[in-house]
Amino acid sequence: MAYKAWFECFNNACRKRYELSEVIYNCEDCGSLLQVVHDYEEILKTSAAQWMRKFDERSHRKMWPYGSGVWRFKEWVLPGVEDKNVVSMYEGETNLFWAERLGSEIGLPNLWIKLCGNSHTGSFKDLGMTVLVSMVKQIVANGREIRAVACASTGDTSASLASYCAAAGMKSIVFLPKGKVSNEQLIQPIANGALVISLDTDFDGCMKLVQEISKDKSIYLANSKNSLRIEGQKTVSIEMAQQFDWEVPDVVVIPGGNLGNVSALGKGFKLMEQCGIISKRPRIVCAQAEKANPLYRYYKSGYKNFEPLQAEKTYASAIQIGDPVSIHKAVAILKEFDGIVEQASEEELADACARADRTGAYTCPHTGVALAALFKLRKRGDINQDDKVVVISTAHGLKFSQFKLDYHESNLPDIKSRHANLPLEAPANLDAVLKILDKRL
Numbered sequence: 001m002a003y004k005a006w007f008e009c010f011n012n013a014c015r016k017r018y019e020l021s022e023v024i025y026n027c028e029d030c031g032s033l034l035q036v037v038h039d040y041e042e043i044l045k046t047s048a049a050q051w052m053r054k055f056d057e058r059s060h061r062k063m064w065p066y067g068s069g070v071w072r073f074k075e076w077v078l079p080g081v082e083d084k085n086v087v088s089m090y091e092g093e094t095n096l097f098w099a100e101r102l103g104s105e106i107g108l109p110n111l112w113i114k115l116c117g118n119s120h121t122g123s124f125k126d127l128g129m130t131v132l133v134s135m136v137k138q139i140v141a142n143g144r145e146i147r148a149v150a151c152a153s154t155g156d157t158s159a160s161l162a163s164y165c166a167a168a169g170m171k172s173i174v175f176l177p178k179g180k181v182s183n184e185q186l187i188q189p190i191a192n193g194a195l196v197i198s199l200d201t202d203f204d205g206c207m208k209l210v211q212e213i214s215k216d217k218s219i220y221l222a223n224s225k226n227s228l229r230i231e232g233q234k235t236v237s238i239e240m241a242q243q244f245d246w247e248v249p250d251v252v253v254i255p256g257g258n259l260g261n262v263s264a265l266g267k268g269f270k271l272m273e274q275c276g277i278i279s280k281r282p283r284i285v286c287a288q289a290e291k292a293n294p295l296y297r298y299y300k301s302g303y304k305n306f307e308p309l310q311a312e313k314t315y316a317s318a319i320q321i322g323d324p325v326s327i328h329k330a331v332a333i334l335k336e337f338d339g340i341v342e343q344a345s346e347e348e349l350a351d352a353c354a355r356a357d358r359t360g361a362y363t364c365p366h367t368g369v370a371l372a373a374l375f376k377l378r379k380r381g382d383i384n385q386d387d388k389v390v391v392i393s394t395a396h397g398l399k400f401s402q403f404k405l406d407y408h409e410s411n412l413p414d415i416k417s418r419h420a421n422l423p424l425e426a427p428a429n430l431d432a433v434l435k436i437l438d439k440r441l
């Protein structure tokens with residue numbers, strides 16, 4: 001096969017290249033992050049119409065590995081991996097649904113939610129992890145020794161890594177900040193047989209340690225500074241366009257923590273543009289929790305100087321990150337996509353979740369951050385009534401039961417729980433039940 005991809009230094013002045021089968025995360029010469037670059041000349045030998053037809057033919061079918069919403073785009077993602085080394089659980093193919101009622105409540109009739117959390121381990125992290133773990137399997141098949149794959153995590157990366165490694169028969173190591181991930185997220189890597197190390201620190205602290213241990217090249221690093229994950233995650237924009245019959249929306253709202261996903265979103269749109277599949281770019285809105293908002297502050301300063309900060313505790317625990325590794329990639333994308341950065345307070349994100357749930361969704365706190373940002377932008381007129389808007393929902397609400405229960409029981413400190421809906425207790429007799437119905441219907 002002629003399609004080729006390689007790592008290339010993200011620093012424009014350097015651009016040093018490395019093989020994808022090398023165990024490397026930063027440029028050896030200048031220290032910058034790497035990105036995966038494809039042989040676009042080869043890709044452009046196929047016309048836009050032919051690519052669209054090929055991808056449409058592969059969708060909703062089970063031909064290995066193209067039935068996956070990531071590997072359907074294999075030539076654009078990781079062409080060098082042999083099909084037998086692909087580790088896939090048919091990730092992607094997630095619902096993109098019209099949030100009609102929620103949209104009409106905020107004067108946005110064309111509001112859509114892309115449910116990336118309806119995935120194998122319940123978050124969008126599967127999109128990138130299938131690519132990374134497949135590459136590791138290929139590297140091992142090539143004869144290199146990899147003893148384990150390791151990550152620091154705010155909960156979802158570790159769940160995804162543990163599952164894909166277990167499926168591939170490889171060992172995984174996950175570093176979690178103690179007491180800062182939900183029970184559902186903690187039990188996932190435990191169940192999948194990962195070596196789970198719970199540290200008395202936050203995500204940024206876990207990240208420092210995992211970088212240290214992965215200096216040993218037989219321990220492969222799975223965090224999103226490893227740009228293989230971005231290649232899988234970028235399929236979210238390609239799949240979204242495909243679901244709209246190869247049209248793009250006007251605005252996409254996405255929550256951001258380490259900022260790999262917002263970079264990936266833009267990368268997918270740029271590739272489609274380069275191939276002639278789309279001719280306009282959507283505006284990208286990145287939403288942060290007020291308690292962990294280094295990008296928001298940087299944006300507000302006109303991108304003058306970036307300052308990492310100590311993230312404070314937020315219910316949006318997966319984005320409780322003060323020193324995002326993909327900051328420069330994300331800012332480059334935001335500048336190219338007329339980007340906006342907005343933030344949400346704890347009360348705003350909790351209310352946004354509850355409000356969306358009342359219209360039939362079942363949202364995680366990070367999706368709440370994105371929705372709260374959307375509500376503000378709509379109110380302010382930065383998003384117009386006739387805009388077609390997609391909110392990226394990053395995880396499944398079922399991973400955050402305690403947060404949702406606490407909200408409805410009004411147990412979240414400093415939060416009014418405006419949309420709480422408590423079960424009513426009654427003796428088991430018809431009279432008592434009828435009385436409740438009389439009162440409530």
Ligand SMILES: *Cc1c(COP(=O)(O)O)cnc(C)c1O
Pocket residue numbers: 123124125156157224255256257258259260261262318319364366394395
């Ligand atoms: C990882 C994650 C994010 C943040 O993605 P980044 O690439 O770190 O910005 C948002 N929401 C959920 C549920 C996540 O797991």
Ligand SMILES: [Zn+2]
Pocket residue numbers: 009010011014015016027028029030031032
């Ligand atoms: Zn370099």
